[in-house]
Amino acid sequence: MRELKSKYDILKQQIYIIIYGSNTFAGRLFDLILLGVILLSVLLVMLESVEQLDAKYHSFIIISEWIITIFFTIEYFLRIISNKKPLNYIFSFYGIVDFISILPMYLSFIIPGSRMLSVIRALRLLRLFGILNLVHFTGQESQLKLAIKASRTKIIVFVYFVLIVSILLGAIMYVVEGKESGFTSIPVSIYWCIVTLTTVGYGDIAPVTTLGQIIASCIMIMGYGIIAVPTGIVTAEFASAKKNQINNSKKRICPSCTSIVYNEESKFCHLCGQKLSND
Amino acid sequence: MRELKSKYDILKQQIYIIIYGSNTFAGRLFDLILLGVILLSVLLVMLESVEQLDAKYHSFIIISEWIITIFFTIEYFLRIISNKKPLNYIFSFYGIVDFISILPMYLSFIIPGSRMLSVIRALRLLRLFGILNLVHFTGQESQLKLAIKASRTKIIVFVYFVLIVSILLGAIMYVVEGKESGFTSIPVSIYWCIVTLTTVGYGDIAPVTTLGQIIASCIMIMGYGIIAVPTGIVTAEFASAKKNQINNSKKRICPSCTSIVYNEESKFCHLCGQKLSND
């Protein structure tokens, strides 16, 4: 009995290494297969929405989706079983995503059409970062994340400001252009204003009157200057983060004249000639 | 009688703390309610402009707007009464915005349709910055404001230059494309040119002739390079402002002459020659 328990523990550990780890060959292979299956499942949901394809291959797509869902369900339970702290996994970001990924298919028995929601599986593709050891690009201390974090408040203040400007300009354009030009209501005008300020410019709604075109020109030129602000904020943060990273990784202090030595190759202080230790 | 005066003064002060302050619970609550009401009033004006909604809920919207307007009117007078220097408030930015916010509703008796102008209330949403203590983002000395201020003249010169280019290119496109392609007059062509240079590109007017498309391609590629200029200006100012901020945080004060030492490697004060400690 105890031997069985022990065997089961070993099995659990082996499964853990394969599923969660990516250092062993089996673990790496599992990761790659998983990624392939996720990609396939996202593709299947996408193709199902194309009418001609769905008409032709409906049963094939449905069967494939069920196979994948069962595969994901097994994987989900294996992840819970093999983990020593299953609750940590269940309530982690990936745990929730994994759960939501398999839910829609089972829900489709009760609520027809909810199968479409399984496109949320696309979020599972973020696992690639873990597989490719790209964690240092997205991890807590990464330059990218730090720069985005540092500029977040400024960006929110900026977006709030843009929204207020959009409401005012939207209302003005509604009054100026009127319902004939497509500015049927203030919310639609605000939508148009955001489309213009962000330089997207669909053209589904466009000013027709001369005054409207003059105001629109001003909005566009404003948008020109405005687009520079978030870029400026993010760039300054990136440059600053980059500099800190470089400086911090290198700097030592000379024991004799207490000046700072930035060059990591230095063996002597550049100001007083004192010999430096290299640790 | 004097007691009454004193009681009135205390009431005035209490109102002042609630309306202007945001440190007490009551003041904070008032701010949040005010913000909610402002949001609601902006939403109401927006929804009123949607025909279907207006047809259904016309009287409800009108009554709500009047209730809000009366609430704003009372708030406006309380702000004036409770303030020790009421003129300062009346002619401040927020004072004028508050006044203009309540005006359109009363004017709607005389000029029908002017009620639409009450969308200017959206400007009152800027109060959020005060409430969230985000003043350091928008205050006099903020990094954001300094960077925008420093780049203002350059941006204006740039916009002036872009306008001259737009006039010339607009006229050329008017001659090249002619009235059939939608380039009905030089002002319309200039409008098209600004739409193109700012990369908005509605497509309501688009070149049809080969020569027109070649010129348009050149304008677009020019716009590519041109959009880099304001971004470059603002970013350089941001980076510079950020650096100043960092330098300021590194600064020490000389114990002898109390002047500021920015250089972290300095061993002697640059103004009085006093030896500096390095901690």
Add this chain to the structure above:
Amino acid sequence: MRELKSKYDILKQQIYIIIYGSNTFAGRLFDLILLGVILLSVLLVMLESVEQLDAKYHSFIIISEWIITIFFTIEYFLRIISNKKPLNYIFSFYGIVDFISILPMYLSFIIPGSRMLSVIRALRLLRLFGILNLVHFTGQESQLKLAIKASRTKIIVFVYFVLIVSILLGAIMYVVEGKESGFTSIPVSIYWCIVTLTTVGYGDIAPVTTLGQIIASCIMIMGYGIIAVPTGIVTAEFASAKKNQINNSKKRICPSCTSIVYNEESKFCHLCGQKLSND
């Protein structure tokens, strides 16, 4: 006779001061009036192209344009006469612009319709820079000009590269989409490709086939990264120009330890404590 000569010389000098200078009251007034007239003349050409306005006010516009042209002609000859080196003026940038500005009206006797070309007068608006003493923004040594100059070659290389990419992608889209979707020829496809890469996106031509939309998506995401390159180049130059400007205006060398002193307020060397002179 000699007195007459002398009087004429004095007149010439006075005219020179009024026309070319902007330090005296008369000179400043002349500059402002000239700018106003230029603006008016550009507006007139623009309004003439609007059919409704031209139909109504045709003779008024024509007469105004002739008055302005005669005014410009007189100004042009006064500039030549009053200048000591008239050829320098005639072949300078502004001299050529001034000449071309008056030409189209006189040419309209010979070639009808050439009057439209007088929109080139918009270039005369560049004089504003001189009037507002903004020369340091556009002058030889300005930060703006240096940054643009330094990044010019890189921008040209970049644009050349973008053009080659556009030709290739345009040809691919022509083959993929075919004539039904609006990709009627390779040049048109190249035009579409530039419209897309620069994120203008008129939508007059848009891919319809699935493969075409996939390729278009790739082009757009590429354009996303590509637009960052000119911005990056210009910004780096701006930041560098800004830094040089700051550093150069401040740096001195300590006579005792020969280290560089950047702080312009320093009275003592920050490294050896040597007293510094302040010139």
Add this chain to the structure above:
Amino acid sequence: MRELKSKYDILKQQIYIIIYGSNTFAGRLFDLILLGVILLSVLLVMLESVEQLDAKYHSFIIISEWIITIFFTIEYFLRIISNKKPLNYIFSFYGIVDFISILPMYLSFIIPGSRMLSVIRALRLLRLFGILNLVHFTGQESQLKLAIKASRTKIIVFVYFVLIVSILLGAIMYVVEGKESGFTSIPVSIYWCIVTLTTVGYGDIAPVTTLGQIIASCIMIMGYGIIAVPTGIVTAEFASAKKNQINNSKKRICPSCTSIVYNEESKFCHLCGQKLSND
């Protein structure tokens, strides 16, 4: 016989100098003519695709293309013959491009219509960089290339992230907007989402429902912030590369140990402690 061999060798060397070199007059002339012919050939392929032109000048275009192809073929063989290591050339980037450039014309005997592929000749235009000695802009160690290389991984991570976001938002818009608004399938919705996020905005597909327009507005404002990220990355790399370049130009070499001294304030070599002179 041996003399003939020797004469042939001299001829080979002369051809090599003309074709590959650009220091002699003949070599420079050949380069310019080649560039002109390449431009001409690209133009011809482009013009052939324009129906009206093709109808009029079909035989002229065909004959010209054959002449150019034969010229390119001769050039290709001369490049192989005159080169001492022909295989190096054949499998180099330019060797492959040169081969592919002549292939489509000969293939057009077997596969009709493949002639269109000869637009790939546009890649040969990259030779201009070599001719204008712009290699330092595109060469291995260029600032441009280093900055792009350093930011490559971050850009890829960023694009991958954008794609996942596009899939999710595309699926949401498909559910919200439905088939009537043009969002006919999830892939089409994803295409729309990329069009919007990159601020291209064709307008061939645009949201019609209120909820769809609200979501679209959020996507656009997101795109606003998102476009700042690649710009920020590339700019920071450019600024960093530029700084390195400047630092390199300030570097001195220690006369004792020949190591590089970057710090311009250094008085002692940081590696061997040798005293440094400051000129």
